[in-house]
Amino acid sequence: MSHPALSANNVAVITGGASGIGLAAAMRFARLGLRICIADVGADKLSQAAAALTAAAPAGAAGVMTAVTDVSNSMRWCGWKPRCANGSAAPTC
Numbered sequence: 001m002s003h004p005a006l007s008a009n010n011v012a013v014i015t016g017g018a019s020g021i022g023l024a025a026a027m028r029f030a031r032l033g034l035r036i037c038i039a040d041v042g043a044d045k046l047s048q049a050a051a052a053l054t055a056a057a058p059a060g061a062a063g064v065m066t067a068v069t070d071v072s073n074s075m076r077w078c079g080w081k082p083r084c085a086n087g088s089a090a091p092t093c
Contacts, residue, residue, distance in 0.1 A: 002032075006029070006032055006034065007033075007034075008032065008033030008034065008058075009033065009034070009035060010034050010035070011034065011035045011036075011037060012025070012026065012029040012034045012035070012036050012037070013037045013039075014026045014029075014036065014037070014038045014039070015038075015039050015040070015071045016039075016040055017036075017038025017039060017040055017046075017049060017066075018038065018040035018042055018045035018046045018048070018049040019040070019045055019049070022038065022040070023038075023049050023052075026038050026049070026053055027052065027053065027056055030053045030056045030057040030063065030064070031056050031057075033057075033058050033059070033063075034063075035057075035059070035063045035064075035065075036053055036057065036063060036064050036065065037065045037066075037067070038050070038053070038064075038065075038066055038067075039066070039067040039068075039069050039071055040066075040068065040069075041068065041069070041070050042068075043068045046066050046068055047066075049066075050064050050066045
């Protein structure tokens with residue numbers, strides 16, 4: 001049985017989501033039907049990751065949000081979490 005947090009249309013917020021373990025987790029969650037919010041410092045890699053996630057997500061681009069940000073600096077990601085939670089446009093601070 002799957003954990004309730006992994007239910008379709010829930011939101012997975014993933015930092016470092018443009019590569020490595022972060023991207024692998026995002027891909028798995030996208031395939032399960034979760035909406036995905038990924039953040040990373042590299043805009044090019046983030047764009048490539050978003051394209052791969054869009055292809056994997058049942059909702060396509062509507063299920064994927066990105067933010068180019070450094071989450072080690074709280075002033076940089078201040079608006080990211082609330083915007084991911086309500087599904088609004090890509091966050092900016």
